[in-house]
Amino acid sequence: MAALAGTPRGGWSSLRSGWSSLRWYVRGVLGGSAYDGYLAWHARHGHGRPMTEAEYWRSRSDHQEANPQGRCC
Amino acid sequence: MSQRSTTADEASRRPPAAIDAEAQEREERRWTPRKIVVWGAVALLGAVAWSMIALVRGETINAIWFVFAAVCTFLIAYRFYTKVIERHVTKPDDTRATPAEYAENGQDFMPTDRRVLFGHHFAAIAGAGPLVGPVLAAQMGYLPGTIWIVAGVVFAGAVQDYLVLFFSMRRHGRSLGQMARDELGRIGGTAAILATLLIMVIIVAILALVVVNALGESPWGVFSVGMTLPIALFMGVYLRYLRPGKVSEISVIGFVLLMAAIVAGSWVSQHPVLAEVFTLERTTIAWLIIVYGFIAAVLPVWLLLAPRDYLSTFMKIGTIVMLAVAIVVVRPVLEAPALSEFAGGDTGPVWSGSLFPFLFVTIACGALSGFHALISSGTTPKLVEKERQTRLIGYGGMLMESFVAIMALVAALSIDRGIYFAMNASAAATGGTPETAAAFVNGLGLTGVDLTPEALEETARSVGEESVISRTGGAPTLALGLAMIMQQLTHSGMTSFWYHFAIMFEALFILTAVDAGTRVARFQLQESLGNVVPRFRDTSWRVGSWVCTAIMVGGWGAILLLGVTDPLGGINTFFPLFGISNQLLAAIALAICMAIAAKGGVRRWLWIPAVPLAFAAVVTITGSLHKIFSPNPAVGYWAQNQVFRDALAAGKTSQGTATSPEAMQAVVRNTTVQGTLSVVFLALAVVVIVASLVSVVRTLRGVGTPSSEEPAVPSQIFAPAGFLPTPAEKELQARWAEHDGSRTSPVRSH
Numbered sequence: 042m043a044a045l046a047g048t049p050r051g052g053w054s055s056l057r058s059g060w061s062s063l064r065w066y067v068r069g070v071l072g073g074s075a076y077d078g079y080l081a082w083h084a085r086h087g088h089g090r091p092m093t094e095a096e097y098w099r100s101r102s103d104h105q106e107a108n109p110q111g112r113c114c
Numbered sequence: 115m116s117q118r119s120t121t122a123d124e125a126s127r128r129p130p131a132a133i134d135a136e137a138q139e140r141e142e143r144r145w146t147p148r149k150i151v152v153w154g155a156v157a158l159l160g161a162v163a164w165s166m167i168a169l170v171r172g173e174t175i176n177a178i179w180f181v182f183a184a185v186c187t188f189l190i191a192y193r194f195y196t197k198v199i200e201r202h203v204t205k206p207d208d209t210r211a212t213p214a215e216y217a218e219n220g221q222d223f224m225p226t227d228r229r230v231l232f233g234h235h236f237a238a239i240a241g242a243g244p245l246v247g248p249v250l251a252a253q254m255g256y257l258p259g260t261i262w263i264v265a266g267v268v269f270a271g272a273v274q275d276y277l278v279l280f281f282s283m284r285r286h287g288r289s290l291g292q293m294a295r296d297e298l299g300r301i302g303g304t305a306a307i308l309a310t311l312l313i314m315v316i317i318v319a320i321l322a323l324v325v326v327n328a329l330g331e332s333p334w335g336v337f338s339v340g341m342t343l344p345i346a347l348f349m350g351v352y353l354r355y356l357r358p359g360k361v362s363e364i365s366v367i368g369f370v371l372l373m374a375a376i377v378a379g380s381w382v383s384q385h386p387v388l389a390e391v392f393t394l395e396r397t398t399i400a401w402l403i404i405v406y407g408f409i410a411a412v413l414p415v416w417l418l419l420a421p422r423d424y425l426s427t428f429m430k431i432g433t434i435v436m437l438a439v440a441i442v443v444v445r446p447v448l449e450a451p452a453l454s455e456f457a458g459g460d461t462g463p464v465w466s467g468s469l470f471p472f473l474f475v476t477i478a479c480g481a482l483s484g485f486h487a488l489i490s491s492g493t494t495p496k497l498v499e500k501e502r503q504t505r506l507i508g509y510g511g512m513l514m515e516s517f518v519a520i521m522a523l524v525a526a527l528s529i530d531r532g533i534y535f536a537m538n539a540s541a542a543a544t545g546g547t548p549e550t551a552a553a554f555v556n557g558l559g560l561t562g563v564d565l566t567p568e569a570l571e572e573t574a575r576s577v578g579e580e581s582v583i584s585r586t587g588g589a590p591t592l593a594l595g596l597a598m599i600m601q602q603l604t605h606s607g608m609t610s611f612w613y614h615f616a617i618m619f620e621a622l623f624i625l626t627a628v629d630a631g632t633r634v635a636r637f638q639l640q641e642s643l644g645n646v647v648p649r650f651r652d653t654s655w656r657v658g659s660w661v662c663t664a665i666m667v668g669g670w671g672a673i674l675l676l677g678v679t680d681p682l683g684g685i686n687t688f689f690p691l692f693g694i695s696n697q698l699l700a701a702i703a704l705a706i707c708m709a710i711a712a713k714g715g716v717r718r719w720l721w722i723p724a725v726p727l728a729f730a731a732v733v734t735i736t737g738s739l740h741k742i743f744s745p746n747p748a749v750g751y752w753a754q755n756q757v758f759r760d761a762l763a764a765g766k767t768s769q770g771t772a773t774s775p776e777a778m779q780a781v782v783r784n785t786t787v788q789g790t791l792s793v794v795f796l797a798l799a800v801v802v803i804v805a806s807l808v809s810v811v812r813t814l815r816g817v818g819t820p821s822s823e824e825p826a827v828p829s830q831i832f833a834p835a836g837f838l839p840t841p842a843e844k845e846l847q848a849r850w851a852e853h854d855g856s857r858t859s860p861v862r863s864h
Contacts, residue, residue: 064362066229066230066233067362067428068361068362069226069227069229069230069233069234070230070233070234070237070427070431071361071362071365071424071427071428072234072361072424073359073360073361073362074230075224075359076359078220078224078226079220079221079224082218082219082220082224083220086218087220094358094359095358095359097358097359098353098354098358098359098416099354099358099416100221101221102414102415102416102420104221104222105415105419105420106414106415107653107654108222109630109633109634109636109637110238110489110492110493110630110634111314111485111488111489111492111627111630111631111634112238112241112423112426112489112623112626112627112630112631113238113239113240113241113243113479113483113485113486113488113489113627114241114242114243114317114321114479114483114485114624114627114696
């Protein structure tokens with residue numbers, strides 16, 4: 042979020058912040074940042090050891106398996 | 115977004131979860147000179163653009179006016195009309211926690227940045243629909259389609275998406291079917307669920323028909339689309355075992371492989387042996403898609419569905435941005451008339467039926483799409499961070515889809531009109547050869563159209579196909595339009611690449627919709643069968659899931675095969691069914707929204723959902739009645755049925771475009787199926803609409819059941835509502851940043 046709100050600076054650093062905003066956005070839209078969200082949630086509310094990244098994605102696809110979502114036409 | 119705290123002491127120091135309502139009101143009502151100038155300019159530009167489109171009658175019109183007219187109208191609708199809806203119907207309250215906050219579980223309930231969720235939601239609602247419908251509607255000229263896309267989205271489509279999203283969010287992200295049951299009672303609810311199931315089957319079948327028509331006798335297309343399967347499987351294995359969670363990385367790899375598959379397709383299409391192998395008949399492709407649909411729906415999600423979803427999202431957003439840039443830079447000139455020769459009658463060669471109601475069902479996605487109600491009550495409401503953001507995500511997301519539809523319309527209109535009709539009239543009409551097709555198109559009596567067989571051959575050559583004649587379904591026409599625009603931006607030698615690029619990305623969306631739709635329908639069927647045989651409710655029961663998948667695939671597969679072998683041209687007769695069913699679902703969704711709004715105390719402003727509901731109901735019911743009762747065989751399914759039965763009884767061996775008794779029997783069979791489906795749809799829609807009206811009347815009389823809204827939970831987070839934060843939101847954001855900074859560990863960064 043901070044990257045998107047970042048104020049423009051000199052050429053190189055604004056290019057870098059632009060790139061990191063783009064990366065953040067694409068990751069978010071594709072769903073790649075879901076594990077980060079899970080870790081943040083776990084830190085606040087979870088108990089015990091958080092799932093590893095591989096475990097998390099497995100549980101996520103198991104969840105999708107049981108709760109299918111349509112895609113539009 | 116910020117951390118939550120539990121102790122009372124912390125709660126007292128926490129900044130508020132919403133900006134002050136009065137401050138917000140003041141901010142919105144204050145008209146600075148800059149604001150007045152900006153909105154004045156938007157209104158003026160929009161007015162000029164609409165005048166150019168609707169009033170100026172030149173030989174040609176520049177595509178840029180369509181972009182201006184749409185964008186200016188959307189901006190005004192978003193800034194002003196959505197505020198009216200907010201104020202009088204939804205009344206969002208940011209002090210209430212959303213399900214993403216109060217039920218957060220690190221999986222499907224997770225507060226998501228509004229800008230990210232906007233992209234996510236858009237990717238889920240946009241597919242091949244907004245690309246195909248406007249192409250077919252171009253038969254009527256550009257004006258009716260443009261007006262319907264823009265006005266339809268503003269007053270109907272985006273309203274539906276927004277209301278469903280909002281109401282579902284207030285109900286723990288419940289699905290449309292569940293909301294129907296809760297709000298409309300058992301009969302209305304059951305009819306809504308049954309209608310949803312049937313409609314899903316029809317939509318999947320017609321989408322698959324579009325793919326079959328695009329790939330028939332096209333070795334290049336079959337190869338490159340076929341390659342998406344191994345690519346997706348590879349991506350799935352990569353994400354599961356090699357680098358879990360590296361979604362962006364594998365999407366880029368997948369994209370590069372896709373491009374390689376398109377380039378390789380060119381080589382395949384010129385290879386003497388391989389070209390033969392990949393040249394498949396439409397019936398064969400239909401069977402392949404049916405087998406594929408079954409396998410894809412029973413395979414684990416991670417292996418095929420999820421990776422292809424990433425790929426399709428990546429392609430979708432990339433291609434749409436690319437097309438928008440290309441249209442603005444190239445500014446193609448359209449030679450189509452505002453109203454074509456077919457606008458006044460019901461005998462157009464692309465699809466038959468009069469402008470009203472059939473234009474309004476032909477363009478479903480992009481103006482009003484009932485299917486969106488399933489998405490807006492599915493994944494998205496569980497991810498919304500703050501209530502006020504639903505306006506951006508629900509309404510704004512649909513405006514975006516509508517913009518895609520406008521671009522598709524522009525792309526379809528930018529190709530030569532003669533070629534447009536040669537591509538979109540059924541093979542039975544064009545005869546399939548350049549000579550007969552040119553003669554057919556020239557015989558249509560279109561002003562300024564003089565099509566030569568050479569022009570058709572040249573077009574086919576330029577896109578790397580054997581022939582472009584009767585490539586119905588809209589996808590190939592859009593691909594040609596897109597290729598013509600893109601080659602002006604890149605290089606004329608790249609026309610065939612861009613054509614197949616467009617075919618592939620449409621096929622990608624559709625195949626994703628096919629197996630996702632099959633899965634959803636399978637679950638619904640299992641739930642329904644579970645009422646009779648309880649074991650079916652266990653969705654992990656292998657036999658039950660296979661049986662239900664087979665039933666659903668059998669359902670859409672049968673309709674697909676009827677469409678592919680239809681002697682009257684498949685798309686021509688089946689597409690109205692697709693549009694009617696989609697619009698019917700929209701009517702159902704709007705009826706549910708109206709009932710909920712009435713229960714929420716909305717009275718004078720109930721017209722906001724009621725007007726689009728009335729329109730959708732009139733369109734679909736009239737459309738269905740035409741299809742059932744029209745005496746014109748080209749329009750009425752039963753009239754057509756009668757003509758062919760009489761002909762068979764009289765011992766004739768050919769009738770119209772059906773040239774054998776078998777073909778005539780096929781027409782009888784198809785029209786029976788189509789006519790029966792029309793009757794069933796009509797009955798279900800009427801039941802749901804009547805149930806919602808009964809619910810509204812009971813509410814108005816004060817005897818209705820209360821709404822099933824979840825009790826309010828106070829929110830403990832804050833985030834701005836729109837794309838850019840307002841000054842008051844910025845100020846509150848700063849307070850939250852300070853508050854979070856004073857705590858031990860800032861959890862979130864990106």
